[in-house]
Amino acid sequence: MTLAVILAPLLALCVVARGIGFLPALGVVTAVAMLVDARAPLQEFGAVCVVLFSVLPVWFVSRYQDDGARERTGPMVPFLALGLMVILQLATGTPAAMGEAPGHAGAAYLPAGLCVALAGLVAVTCRQAMVWQWAGLLACVDGVMLSGVIENQVMVVGVTALAGCVVALLGGMCVHRVMLRVAVAPAQSGAGADRPSARSGGFELGDVEPTGPEPRGLGPEAVVAPRIWTEAEAAAEDEEPLPRPDKATKKAVPSDGDAKADVDQPPAETSEPQDKRASYAGTVASDDVETVKQNDVPDASNDAAKPTETESTESGVLKTDPSEDALSEDDAEDRKAGMDPAAVSAAEASDKAPEHTSDTEASSATDQPEPFGPEEADPVPRTPEMIARDVWLRGYLTERGRDA
Amino acid sequence: MTHDLTWGWSFAALLALALQTVLMVLAAPWFSGWVNRLAGRLTGEHRFLAGGRWQDIHHQFRRPGLRQRGDGLSSLACRGALILAVFAACMTPVFTLVPAGFPAPGFFLLCSALVGASLLLGLPLVVQGGTTTLAGYAALLADSLLLPALVPVLVMAGGQDFSAFLAHLRQLSPVGDGAPFVLMGVALFLVTAWKGRQAGAELPCQLSGADRALWMLATDCVQLVWITLAGDVAWASSLALPGESGVEPWLAQCLAGGAFWVAKLAIAALLLAGTQLMVLTFPRRARVRLAAVFLLGLLAWQVAYAGQSAAVGQDKTASAQDEQDSAWSDEGNTTP
Structure with a gap:
């Protein structure tokens, strides 16, 4: 019985109570508890494994942002673990149980390894954040390995080392x-002073988007909100961001084909470049969204009768949807109010879904159709610019909320 | 203990007790102010210096009081709380134990005095009325439940007097066989953690004048006595034991014990400031505190009790085996 053996369950309780931050301390104390009795190769191997399994994950997690998962479990969870420890000690520490274990007779005895493993299991069971559950699993590995080392079980230590590797890797x-x-x-x-709205909580959005460090080695499309933000900000720099009121009045007048076109253009001009653009977009529909945006914008703006760059950009993004182009003129009339934004956002989601690896971003992309629900009854059809601004605003708010 | 209690050792023990009590009462506001400042440093706030608490108490002593309804009972409670706190400080070893044979209190009396002081400190909050009444009732309830929560710790100390218990613990190394008692010390330390209404702020007291000063001083004394008690139990080897050698080694041990006491207080201040970082609502703080004290004490008692009972059981079986062997040998001797 040493102090390290006593401290290891307390630190495991701290892991249950406060998270992965106490895991290195738990690993170090567990290694000390292993090495204090004997210095056999088994003990040294166990100590090295425990320190590795405890320090490396924390270092790895420190390279990522806090996911900010809302934890709904209260502060009573560590006491569940503590109560279970008391029951465990009651079951194993009684003189009757100790009489069967000849090695511990006469000395104070605490099944520290089992207590640490128990605390880890409680963390896995009762906590909801992913990193917290991972920390619980690693604490469980530490505890089982401490138990195996104290009892001199080579097979237990070996299997636990293997399981620890699997848990750490997964x-x-x-x-x-x-x-x-x-x-x-x-x-x-x-740079940041003139546009304070660009400041998110953790990082500068402008730094992330164009050439900055990619989140997980993917293309720039991996981050939804900053990309849309830059588009919308480019729009805001070129012209005033608010839609002019005559847009809505013009918008209600033209037919479906014109509704998809740029609203600033006169209806006479709209049809011809719109067809061109639609055909062009049909050819490149299989390409990436970004390439379409880069290629389509100058051609279309050159062909068209000087539409503003912003709207052509947004329409270029929107026009890449082949299903939207495939809409027939007739049935599109009734679908236009409700289905068009949903189709656009769903098409965006389906376009970007293979590229997105993050669950949060994918969810933010996929839950975009939901907020359009109450707007289906809106009699005024929405311009693509308004849709793009809504998408940007939602992504920006999600980003802000997640960082906060 | 090699010799009986002499008059010289009795006077030395009395002198040491008086010195310890004065030291504890004087150091209590400093410790409280230091914890406050450290917690402010951790949370990023700028707070008073460590001596600011003493200055506040001194200032309150000189202010005229504003008499309100029920103030007589409040001032009585404050005085009683301070007396109990000083009594507990007198009984708590800071750097030296008392020699064997010297009258020493039991651990239960010590805990009862501290809990009684806490209850008396909660009384003015209830009497004064106003916004603090609910918090006062909650504090009274939590403090009255503290003694049942301390039952495992009290069982660990047993019926012997506290000085003899610590003298027994003194032979155990805290990193070795005395490790369960470190757990017991942690349980005692948690009594003082998570007190107060919110993180870092103590219960607002509407007293004024000298009563307020007494109230603050008694609060600090109770906190420091709990901390010192926890430090004594967790590491009893730092305490000097008079009577086992000459006077000069005892004095050297006393000095070393004082230095170790300061070191223990520094660690405790860090831990206390760390616990103030936990944001919990007021009823939840009381529950967390009571549950932590009870469960950690229970675990410590189990760990320590398993060893003792196993040793006792082994001794019993060994003695029974000896008797049986002797009986067999007697039989063997008698049969031929």
């Missing part, structure tokens, strides 16, 4: 897939 892959990398933005004196 958890690391989950973290890598779900959480956003930390991108440290250099301090900019003048």
Whole structure:
């Protein structure tokens, strides 16, 4: 019985109470508890494994942003673990039970390994955040390995080391897939001052979008909100962002084909470049959204009668949807009010879904049709610019809320 | 203990007790102010210096009081609480134990005095009325439930007097066989954690004048006595034991014990400031505190009790085996 053996369950309780931050301390204390009795190769192997399994995951998680998962479990969870420890000690520490274990007779005895494993199981069961559950699993591995080392069970230590490797690898892959990398933005004196709205909680959105460090080695489409934000901001820099009221009045007048066209153009001009653009978009519909946006915009704007760059950009994004082009003129009339934005957003989601690896972004992309629900009854049809602004605003708010 | 209690050792023990009591009462506001400042540093706020608490108490002593309804009972409760707190401080070893044979209180009396002081400190909040009444009732309830929560710890100490218990613990190393008592010390330390209405702020007291000063001083004394008690139990080897050697080694041990006491207080201040980072609602704080005290004490008692009972059981079986062997040998001796 040493102090390290006593401290290990307390630190495991801290892991249950406060999260993965106490895991390195737990690993170090567990390693000390292993090495204090004997220095056989089994103990040294167990200590090295425990330290590795405890320090490396914390270092790995520290490279990612906090996912900000809302934890609904209260502060009573550590006491569940503590109560279970008391019951465990009651079951194993009685003199009757100790009489069968000849090695511990006469000394104070605490099944520290089992207590740590129990605390880890409680963390896995009762906590909801992914990193927290991972920390619980790793604490469980630590506890079982401490138990095996104290009891000199080579098979237990070996199997636990293997299981620890699997748990660490799988958890690391989950973290890598779900959480956003930390991108440290250099301090900019003048750039951030003029647009404070660009400041998100954790990082500078402008730094992430164009050439910044990619979240998980994917294309720039991996981040939804910053990309749309830059488009909308480019729109805001070119012209005033608010839709003019005559747009809505013009918007209600033309037919379906014109509704998909740019609303600033006169109806006479609209039809011809719109067809061109539609045919062009049909040819490149299989391409990436970004390439369409880059290629389509100059051609279309050159062909068209000087539409503004913003609207052509947005229409270029929107026109890449082949299903929208395939809509017949007749039935599109009744679908236009309700289905068009939903189709656009769903098409966006389906376009971007293979590229998105993050669950949060995918969910933010897929739940975009839901807020359109109450707007289906809106008698005024929405311009693509309004839709794009809504999409940007939603993504921006999601980003802000997640960072806050 | 090699020799009986002499008059010299009795006077030395009395002197040491007086010195310990004065030291504890004087250091209590400093410790409280230091914890407050450390917690402010951790949470990013700027708070008073560590000596600010003493200045506040001194200032309140000189202010004229504003008499309100029920103030007589409040001032009585404050005085009683301070007396109980000083009594508990007198009984708590800071750097030295009392020699064997010297009258020493039991652990139960010590805990009862501290809990009684806490109850008396909660009384003015209830009497004054106003917004603090609910918090006062909650504090009274939590403090009255503290003694049942301390039952495992009290069972660990047993019926012997506290000084003898610590003298027994003194032979155990805290990193070795005395490890369960470190757990017991943690349980005692948690009594002082998560007190107050919100993180870092103590219960607002509407007293004024000297009563307020007494109230603050008694609060700090109770906190410091709990902390010192926890430190003594967790690491009893730092305490000097008079009577086992000459006077000069005892004095050297006393000095070392004082230094170790300061070190223990520094660690406790860090831990206390850390617990103030946990944001919990007021009823929840009381529940967390009571549950932590009870369960940690129970675990410590189980861990320590398993060893003792196993040793006792082994001794019993060994003695029974010896008797049986002797009986067999007697039989063997008698049969031929």
